Amino acid sequence: MPAIVIDDLAKSYGELTAVDGVSLEVGEGEFFGILGPNGAGKTTLLEMVEGLRRPDRGNATVLGLPVWPRNADLLPRVGVQLQASAFFERLTAREQLRTFASLYSVPHTAADEWLERVGLLDKADTRVEDLSGGQGQRLSIACALVHDPEVVFLDEPTAALDPQARRNLWDLLSGLNDSGRTVVLTTHYMDEAEVLCDRVAIMDGGRVLQVDSPAALVRTLDAPARITVAPGAVAVEEARGMVGVDDAHESVDGVVLTTRSPGRVLALLAERDRLDGVRVQAGTLEDVFLDLTGRAYRA
Structure with missing residues (x-):
């Protein structure tokens, strides 16, 4: 059974059609990428599949459950890292992550382990407002993964990271996927998609133009x-x-x-x-x- 089924999803804002009848399936344990230029509809599509935004048309299921109206049964099974994250003010990185862990009844030891896994152990006692952009991005990813979700949505997870941090995160995400989790990400980095993704969907103008493995897509191009x-x-x-x-x-x-x-x-x-x-x-x-x-x- 597919982990994610998207059927004719559409969303408009006034005269702007952000997502125009997208249908996709993501297999269980698959690493799936959504690529597209700015304004292609990637984030809007992801937000509808995450249950954060109501579609105008169509529906989506994750792990066999409908995502809208927002499904409380999916919350402990899904991890979401948004393009822009807002943290609780005046908390340290450790306190922030432990707070997220507590929401899912996850022990503090697991939160501390995630600080180390994303390379923030030395910033554990630093307030979140004092973290750099890249450090805040890594903390956001740890918050999305701390409860060990079955399906993970990552919206441009490496956008603010330096090359070394990007490569370290690739290793982390590959490990998550190798352990059987389903991962869906949007990215502007083509090398990232080639390295990580089993399949990718290329979007533009709110529509999916092509879906296949990176290697298969390259073979179809007479480049x-x-x-x-x-x-x-x-x-x-x-x-x-x-x-x-x-x-x-x-x-x-x-x-x-x-x-x-x-x-x-x-x-x-x-x-x-x-x-x-x-x-x-x-x-x-x-x-x-x-x-x-x-x-x-x-x-």
Whole structure:
């Protein structure tokens, strides 16, 4: 049985349609990503599935239970980390987390363990208003996970984190998913989705454009590979004349060859002993994202 079933969910604000008839299923134990540019409807969709916002149309179930009207039976089984979190003022990080734990009858020892797991043990006695943005984000995630939920919703969980903290959180989230929990997250980081997600849904304009695994989505895109060789290893004109090369141009890293036959081009470079500093970049989930949603700036 799917952990989450979304059937024709829709939500409008006046003339703005935020979510326009979305239907999805998320399997039990699946790590599912929702991707999209600003204003695509990701957060509104998540809030309806979490039972925080009433849909105009359609319905959703989590763990076989309807989410609206807000279902009290789901509260201890679901963890939610919102895009913007509000903490109890003047509490320390430890007090904040212990308060959340108490709401679910979770012992204080578990709350203290979560402080360590999100790297905040040294900030345990710091008031929440004195935490940095990234530290507050990590505390918010710990609050969402402290009661050991079966399904976890994370709305841009790494948005304010530095690269090291992001990677540490990836390990934490992968561990949660490996233990059988269902995780749904929204993110703007394509590398994050590629590393963590079993499947992703790409949204724009309130609708789902594509749903599949990151690897499968990349395979459907006829994106050329980019082969970069060290400066001086091959001239641009020579590269453009090679069989299989669609185009070539200079960059700060060397000469970049664009090709849909990377194996053939690499073989030719090897025959000419031109593999110095070679680097190959195939199509990525970011290429798929831009192909589906465009490159225009979203405010």
